[in-house]
Amino acid sequence: MIKLTSSVTQRIQRHAMEAYPEECCGILLGNTDDGEKIVSTILELSNTWSDERRRRFLISADQYRQAEERARQEGLEILGIYHSHPDHPARPSEFDLKHALPSWSSLIVSVRKGEPDEFTSWLLKEDRSGYEEEQIIIEM
Numbered sequence: 001m002i003k004l005t006s007s008v009t010q011r012i013q014r015h016a017m018e019a020y021p022e023e024c025c026g027i028l029l030g031n032t033d034d035g036e037k038i039v040s041t042i043l044e045l046s047n048t049w050s051d052e053r054r055r056r057f058l059i060s061a062d063q064y065r066q067a068e069e070r071a072r073q074e075g076l077e078i079l080g081i082y083h084s085h086p087d088h089p090a091r092p093s094e095f096d097l098k099h100a101l102p103s104w105s106s107l108i109v110s111v112r113k114g115e116p117d118e119f120t121s122w123l124l125k126e127d128r129s130g131y132e133e134e135q136i137i138i139e140m
């Protein structure tokens with residue numbers, strides 16, 4: 001299970017709207033409590049994919065390093081990544097699967113005609129054969 005505060009939810013929605021019609025991406029930071037992930041802040045990243053930003057996102061090694069550094073300074077953990085699906089359902093693509101990391105949540109927000117829509121979160125199966133949907137709780 002993954003919990004998002006309302007301010008985190010709003011920031012992800014805003015980022016997705018600003019990037020539309022391209023995909024936005026970022027990192028989820030927070031803590032784990034009794035197996036529950038609690039996202040307390042996010043790191044908005046620029047999509048470093050050079051020419052297919054409408055359909056894909058890419059996070060560079062440098063961006064991961066900076067995120068790890070920031071998490072350590074603030075006593076947080078990297079809990080996963082988020083990205084948007086402009087005018088597509090919030091379901092992971094083959095590309096997403098290839099780039100996912102075990103134990104990290106993959107949060108997807110779909111954006112319809114520029115407006116944020118459905119939120120879903122996914123966990124990679126251990127054999128990397130697919131995803132399992134993870135329950136999301138949005139704290140208001």
Ligand SMILES: [Zn+2]
Nearest residue numbers: 083092093096
């Ligand atoms: Zn995707």
